[in-house]
Amino acid sequence: MLNVKNMNVYYGNIYAIKDVSFDVNEGEIVTLIGSNGAGKSTILKTISGLLRSKTGSIAFLGETIENSASHAIVKRGLAHVPEGRRVFLQMSVQENLEMGHYTQPRITMNERIEDVYERFPRLKERYKQRAGTLSGGEQQMLAMGRALMSRPKLLMLDEPSMGLAPLLVDQIFEIIKELASLGVTILLVEQNAQMALSLANRGYVLETGKITLTDSAKNLLENDAVRRAYLGG
Amino acid sequence: MLILDQLINALQLGSIYALVALGYSMVYGIIKLLNFAHGDVIMVGGYIAIFSLAAGHHPALAFFLIVFGCTLLAVVMEKLAYTPLRTAPRISVLITAIGISILLQNLAQFFFEARPLPLHIPLPTGSINIAGTTLAYTMIITIMASVLSMLALNFVVSRTRLGKAMRAVSEDGEAAQLMGINVNNVVTFTFAVGAALAGIGAILYFVRFPVVTPTVGAMLGLKAFIAAVLGGIGSIPGAMFGGFAIGILEVLVTAAGFSRWTDGAVFLVLIIVLLVRPTGLMGRKIVEKV
Numbered sequence: 437m438l439n440v441k442n443m444n445v446y447y448g449n450i451y452a453i454k455d456v457s458f459d460v461n462e463g464e465i466v467t468l469i470g471s472n473g474a475g476k477s478t479i480l481k482t483i484s485g486l487l488r489s490k491t492g493s494i495a496f497l498g499e500t501i502e503n504s505a506s507h508a509i510v511k512r513g514l515a516h517v518p519e520g521r522r523v524f525l526q527m528s529v530q531e532n533l534e535m536g537h538y539t540q541p542r543i544t545m546n547e548r549i550e551d552v553y554e555r556f557p558r559l560k561e562r563y564k565q566r567a568g569t570l571s572g573g574e575q576q577m578l579a580m581g582r583a584l585m586s587r588p589k590l591l592m593l594d595e596p597s598m599g600l601a602p603l604l605v606d607q608i609f610e611i612i613k614e615l616a617s618l619g620v621t622i623l624l625v626e627q628n629a630q631m632a633l634s635l636a637n638r639g640y641v642l643e644t645g646k647i648t649l650t651d652s653a654k655n656l657l658e659n660d661a662v663r664r665a666y667l668g669g
Numbered sequence: 670m671l672i673l674d675q676l677i678n679a680l681q682l683g684s685i686y687a688l689v690a691l692g693y694s695m696v697y698g699i700i701k702l703l704n705f706a707h708g709d710v711i712m713v714g715g716y717i718a719i720f721s722l723a724a725g726h727h728p729a730l731a732f733f734l735i736v737f738g739c740t741l742l743a744v745v746m747e748k749l750a751y752t753p754l755r756t757a758p759r760i761s762v763l764i765t766a767i768g769i770s771i772l773l774q775n776l777a778q779f780f781f782e783a784r785p786l787p788l789h790i791p792l793p794t795g796s797i798n799i800a801g802t803t804l805a806y807t808m809i810i811t812i813m814a815s816v817l818s819m820l821a822l823n824f825v826v827s828r829t830r831l832g833k834a835m836r837a838v839s840e841d842g843e844a845a846q847l848m849g850i851n852v853n854n855v856v857t858f859t860f861a862v863g864a865a866l867a868g869i870g871a872i873l874y875f876v877r878f879p880v881v882t883p884t885v886g887a888m889l890g891l892k893a894f895i896a897a898v899l900g901g902i903g904s905i906p907g908a909m910f911g912g913f914a915i916g917i918l919e920v921l922v923t924a925a926g927f928s929r930w931t932d933g934a935v936f937l938v939l940i941i942v943l944l945v946r947p948t949g950l951m952g953r954k955i956v957e958k959v
């Protein structure tokens with residue numbers, strides 16, 4: 437479904453992503469794990485068209501997207517929940533959802549908003565409130581709900597558990613599992629490797645811009661090097 | 670009653686500043702650009718008015734041509750000069766804006782000479798008497814037209830799809846792109862709306878000061894810019910508030926017998942705001958991204 441080949445990304449002189457290739461197949465949950473500054477967010481931003489790779493290609497559903505504008509990529513069914521949630525703090529919860537529907541025909545909007553409210557009842561209770569008044573967990577739900585408004589075929593999540601209490605992390609991962617069971621393909625970026633690997637089918641380990649290891653999630657959980665580096669022994 | 674008289678006077682002037690300040694503020698809010706050519710759009714509106722009225726157009730057609738011409742000019746300016754610089758350093762874009770301003774003024778001088786041209790905007794003359802105060806129709810029309818324009822703007826920004834997208838882009842351009850918003854379209858739309866308001870402001874300005882020169886937009890633009898900074902640049906209510914505040918200040922200074930110092934007083938406001946509260950009265954804290 438998503439095929440990344442030979443991605444090389446620079447920030448000026450900083451060589452951030454070094455010849456990264458990987459695939460996500462339809463129906464999978466794939467996780468990209470790596471520590472601080474490994475380049476996880478950079479990869480997602482490049483897929484979304486916010487950054488450009490110097491070389492290689494990115495294909496989504498068999499069509500190349502490496503030269504497409506971000507808004508065109510979203511329209512094809514690839515949604516990206518960015519790191520730090522990035523909800524529109526000055527806008528209401530409902531307006532945030534409306535923005536998520538921007539690429540879609542207007543007639544489906546209310547129905548989809550209701551769907552999101554059904555999945556995240558907390559958001560319905562607060563539909564008129566400014567997103568800036570929500571708690572971290574609620575903002576994460578809003579960020580995910582907003583991305584779901586475009587009915588994505590592939591959902592990319594950048595550290596959805598960041599800064600959340602353990603109970604909320606469980607809740608968010610539960611929702612990710614549910615989305616996957618509904619047929620949404622998921623590319624999950626996490627520092628919380630334990631949680632991510634327990635959910636995913638496959639994983640890639642990223643170190644300073646390079647993929648150093650790839651295997652089934654189960655094998656990665658048992659891999660000694662991975663355990664030492666990311667699972668606390 | 671002298672006070673009421675002065676208040677209406679201040680509201681008239683202030684509403685013109687507010688209309689022009691809105692364009693400054695909205696464009697800044699969305700691409701962090703101080704569009705110093707914004708004031709010159711008004712000058713172009715003045716020349717359009719002169720030609721349209723001299724051609725014998727119905728005033729309604731003339732007004733439409735002014736607003737349309739200003740809007741078109743801003744959109745062309747944005748497409749030709751600013752879009753190619755979307756990822757350029759901010760200082761390059763700022764210098765470009767100043768360059769366009771100078772270019773427009775020189776073009777006007779080349780085509781129409783520097784000589785001031787009289788411009789009579791045909792609005793109903795006459796006045797009504799309320800509580801001992803004589804109110805010219807032009808004053809009432811000016812204030813009403815501005816208030817209606819601002820209500821319309823408020824509707825666009827809070828209710829329409831593009832208006833909401835504008836707020837989204839102004840808050841977080843990258844996140845807006847991830848929503849599927851075409852930022853270029855939204856930026857163009859913002860320039861268009863700002864210039865349309867400036868076009869209306871131009872009509873109302875020339876009602877009050879019926880002379881067009883190539884540099885007529887420069888001082889008006891500068892004052893509107895100060896109004897936008899006072900209210901908090903990037904903030905729509907801030908620009909409205911700042912515009913009225915500057916209008917009131919000028920009228921007060923004049924009424925106090927210091928009419929030669931009105932411009933000075935306005936610039937003093939800029940200095941004070943920048944020293945004491947650079948985010949303006951209603952501005953949000955500017956978080957510089959590292």
Ligand SMILES: Nc1ncnc2c1ncn2[C@@H]1O[C@H](COP(=O)(O)OP(=O)(O)OP(=O)(O)O)[C@@H](O)[C@H]1O
Nearest residue numbers: 447450452470471472473474475476477478479627
């Ligand atoms: N805007 C930028 N300008 C310059 N360098 C950057 C920029 N953004 C990221 N980098 C650098 O690129 C590298 C990868 O950053 P990236 O944000 O992709 O890492 P990450 O794996 O997402 O980290 P984290 O887990 O902290 O989110 C880092 O070394 C970072 O310092």
Ligand SMILES: [Mg+2]
Nearest residue numbers: 476477478519
């Ligand atoms: Mg990151």
